[in-house]
Amino acid sequence: MQVNLLNQPLRLRTGTVLRNRLAKAAMSETLGTYDNRPTEALVCLYRRWGTSGLGLIVTGNIMVDRRALGEPGNVVVEDESDLPMLKRWAQAVTAQGSALWAQLNHPGKQSTRGLNAYNIAPSAVPFREDMAAFFETPREATGAEIQDIIERFGRSAAVCKKAGFGGVQIHAARGYLVNQFLSPHHNRRDDEWGGTAEKRRRFVLAVYAEIRRQVGPDFAVAIKLNSADFQRGGFTEEESLATIRALAEAGIDLIEISGGTYEAPAMNGAMHAPKPTSTAAREAYFLDFAEKARATTQVPLMVTGGFRTAAGMNAALRTGALDVVGVARLLAIDPDAPAALLQGRDSAQQVRPISTGLKLVDRLGIMEVLWYTRQLGRMARGEAPRPRESALAAFLKSALGSGWGTFRTRRLRARAPGR
Template identity: 35%
Template sequence: MSKLFEPTEINRLNIKNRFVRSATYEAMSGLDGKVQDQLLSYMADLAKGDVGLIISGHTHVVLEGQAGPRQMGIYSDDMLDGLKKMTATIHENGSLVAAQLAHAGKKGIGCGEYGPLGPSDDFEEKVLIASAMTAKDIDRTAKAFAKAAIRAVKSGFDAVQIHAAHGYLLSQFLSPHYNKRGDEYGGKLENRARFLLQVCDKVRESVGPSFPVMVKINSEDFVKNGMTEEETIEVCRMLEEHTVDAIEISGGTFESGKFTPSRAGTSKSEDREFYYEETAKLLKEKINIPLILVGGFLSFNVVEKAVTSGLADYIALSRPLIREPHLIKRWAEGNREKATCISCNKCFSTLSMEEALHCAAEKKA
């Protein structure tokens, strides 16, 4: 049996294989963020496809942290009934589920009292589009992450993942490209990482020592004056010290050109699938907690090599599972043909047309 299908463990959470569904914005919730039947059906299908651990789409912990319409929310106890239905659906169909706790920061879509906040004032054509967070804002938001984690526990989630990648709020604080602060949350890396570590500490305090807490972070920002690979490795060491149980490595922001988190058309050959191989090599020398890798994986032998070589403990997939939710089951049953995803990114363009997430290429075919 391939090592990919061995049972594994993250902080006493028994996972049936080494495959993770990386968090993906589904746009299948209500306008208030509550879970809808369409999302339940989508998650049931993923679970039937034998994904070991499903990570939910980014789930905003406060209203001003909403990144897009029909994004799932976890900012209020009013969300609990729907969230419980989702976790029950996933469990009934054989998978585990983690809630990704997120805040869009300057990319928030709210207005008025729920307008976007970020590490620093942000202007476009001399118009303020996001306001710098005050110390009170930072404290309130860290507590909101902790309250969201408690809701995740109450709702039956098996773990939480704190979203600190892709140029959203916690990623913005980490990155000098966005973070221009002159206080204890800006400047040197220790200060820029302070907010993320406070969030991790408060979440851990709220859920206890035996509940898995993970973090998703960029390998690099791939923008001018962005967070570097060396800084990422140092922050990951800090995260391990702050009792984080696993780290998922991604990369880029929506301002990173061809190095955005979901790179279009870059995986036509196997040697271009493993986006963050070099970062993984360096990280594995520095941290002892499980490493989840996402980024360009389409071929079974590439995925298997990443794990058997010791560079990854888990493989996370996003776009391939949008087109082929039963991909892992197909591979487990012996059909090891490459994923049918073509990395065209048309799945995400459907969201801008106010549709729910789906593979536009497959629909056209």
Template identity: 40%
Template sequence: MTSPLAQSITFSRSGKVAPNAFLKSAMTERLCTFSKEDLNERGKPTTEYDHLYKVWGEGEIGTIILGNIPIDRTALEAAGNAIIDRRSSWDPVEAFKPVVAASKAHGSLVIGQLTHGGRQCPFDVNDHPVSSGDVRCPDMMGMHFGQPRPATLEEIDELVEAWAYGAEVLYKAGADGAQAHAAHGYLLSQFLSARVNTRTDDYGGSLDNRRRLVFRVIEAIKKRVPKDFIIGIKMNSADFSEGGLTPDEAKTVAVLLEEAGVDLIELSGGTYESMSFEHKKESTKKREGYFVEFSEAIKSALKGTARVCVTGGFRSKEAMEGALLSGATDMVGLARPLCGEPYLCRDLLSGKVNAAKENKVPAAVQTGTAIAQLSAIAHNKPIPDLSDESQTNDLVAAITGKKDESKPVDGHEDRSYVSTEKQE
């Protein structure tokens, strides 16, 4: 019997067809240019960035999500992000064409994830970030965050246009779609969360108000791109923090997003505060997917015009196929496993392997080790094998205990020890 992972996925609104059910979720690559002083020198794609996606493009991944890509060069998730900001002096369309072409070369659909760090922007990038309110993100994992201020109404209007511009750039660069990042505590997630969103105007209070910015962004993107361009969103199935977005609120938002014409809803969960990629009951451990149970409830409320993807926790072919066959999801999202095994999807489809390699790295530093693996792929060097205990110990020691000994790699600062956006 043909594996459900090998079945093509048709996106209803756009009509685009992915060759299989795998989705490479957006991650922080940190391979693009960065300057502390010169904002124009931030976020330009590099040959290393292009090469990383060339390799993933060879891996028979049905849908590849580029990212995350900030739409504001002062609101990065981390130094080294690729950026699309209309204020930059360089042409983003021409800059992103090579990475899009490399990703699409073997038949994958390519979608760019557009994001904004909000209050989760590191202090050394922006010490006074914009957010939905004035609730500061607590310091954690060696990161320090500045005191945020609520975005003004004028700034909100500018943000809507920035997201729409980013989608138009991706379209002109040859991408198949754009995904708004409304998960993991980033700016759109900050607006959705009653815990963080302390506003008293039309963007705060009720869920209808808190979701307003998200839906303005979706409508603005629709006006800037043709109908055959995929419009997607990544959102939390829940924030897993007191006062944050609840599962019922997530379901309500997902239903309305489908009605608004969103093609793809990728479900994850948690924020920096909740660390919910470690949210695992015994039943969850067996099914692997961290958010499958939440996805079942959300997907059952949809009409079926939006494709649902669950990202986080999948490691074995059996669990992936089980999630698809149960109807809990239409697609399987992978991130961290593709850092160490960029051809994992191809190998699972061919039967060469039945699961990703074991990751023996402590959870607290897995983002750092994943970034180190991405750097190795990008620079065409051997990928650290995190199932090998000796390699794992050496890499963890380098990340946690030898920060000052980091050396530039082919002209790019080694930022692999900085843990911010989590790889699922």
């Protein structure tokens, strides 16, 4: 029997050691309060994953600006006002031997209509026509607003470090603000922040530099980066590889490879589309790009999406193209899957495409988020996930909850404008 490579530790350049190569990738929990504070539900959920033996656990979206939410129930870290609960959240994982990293994010234009008073982006580029009813056209960010956001990323990272998190991950993928700055489709500026690929990279490099300045050299700083946007005129593989080289030179500790945006959800589409026989055995969606990235850098790479079996994960690690296997949806239906995988066994559950039967909803791919988020909510209440829950019922309940959450968020914000 071949050695289970998932069990090997990984040392990062900061000195951080991950006890194995299996990681929980970020999933949006929306378990914060409607005024965006962390909750006991997050402590419960992450303690559950902490028992599974994972080497690394990455949180879902932690927003850096209360005025810029991606969803109702996002946690926002702007200052130390929630430090006690953040410490409880971190301790729930780190006390059991896993590393916990906070995923820091700003949604930019990618926030549902009505949730925020306004949305900003690199440029005022609207969503495609069939999504315009859900997402409003953003306002172009000013130079002062851009600098403020950069500083917010650094401040949020410093608070997370003080709370006991072992690192942070910059969310520069899936169409959120950092990804928008990198994309020529979303970033049509002609100033210092856009106009050429090099200038479009300035924002992500400035965010990294500010975080590093505020947390110091011994704290893990990672990034989740698109391999490509899969959108006409968007961020390409060539630009992604150039960004990887720039981040490696700047000192990034780990790069997680992703792809797509809300308008072009690559991973969701990949789940529904049949894979060619020649690539089906490889399982991972972005393994081909990881091989190109490995030829560019020796910075540790994490690939998430498509992995189904312990054999597939080991085969991918054996290529040397990646260093960490990311798992997400599987952990929403089987939180004990890591224990099995680390023993060379497969989970009894299989991730499946989620379809409501409603063409517009299914085309948008939103159920690949909403359905799994509902399973996280069940675990956060101490209940078991429901792998066969009806997608249509989940959609209707989620839509009702999102509408109420948007209303409550706006109302609470209006009552406390200074917070």
